[in-house]
Amino acid sequence: MQHSPATIHRLFELVEPIGTITFSDVPNEAFLAAGMRNYWDGYFAGRAAPLGLVPAEVVHAVFYNFADGEVARHIPWVWSKVTPDEALAIRERGSADALRRRLGSRVDSPALPRVAELATKAATSAPTEGRLLYAALRALPLPQDPVARLWHAATLLREHRGDGHNATLVTHGISGGEAHVLLAIDLGMQAHEFGRLHHLPRAHVSALVAGLQERGIVDAAGGFTPQGRDLKDRIEQLTDELAGPAYAVLSAGEIDELIAGLDLLLHGNPLES
16 A cells, blocks of 8 residues: 655654664674775675676666765775675674664564564565666575564665665756765755765865756755755655655555554654654
């Protein structure tokens, strides 16, 4: 069944911290122990592993929002240290360990297996058309451990949404670098201060901002114009709409149960509303 945009966005807010635990210290340390040189080696090895031994150009296209040449600094070098299968195993173990630490005593909650079941039901039922990274993840076996399964389901849902977000950016003519500028502004930052842009040459970031200014999206002070604010809101709204089909398999009651269960596991208190 179709669920409201507010419900889909709420699920994004609850799924995101579980999926992004992959990028935290515990998995990073596991990748460093396996021979990675730095955080980004482990990031690209783990996240690109479902795609197999594809060239950097393919990973760049799928990930969408990295600067030119950034992927090539890691792919294919990381495959000289680990295979994609080994990277997948390191990522799953490290992420599940990190999630256990994040949940604390709630890891033993009787709600966890049911939440993992509902999340997996949604995560394995979404359409794969046009969702390359999601489809690659769908081809992987499901973990048996409930904590690892919950993380895996969250990763599937996150990448399904991410694939849709990329399609939305393409539809609106926003490049990967420009997407980061819009996100930085949305967070109340100047583009050159943003974590995914600050390492780039100042002239490169300035050119991105200037291009958005010429299109009437960014104003002279580096903030949104009314047109830019409307564009950012439309991108986020359409991203949520495209994420909706993943949850259509769940009934209204199951959706409520999933939201309440995720809220309980993450925050230790029932959903207030």
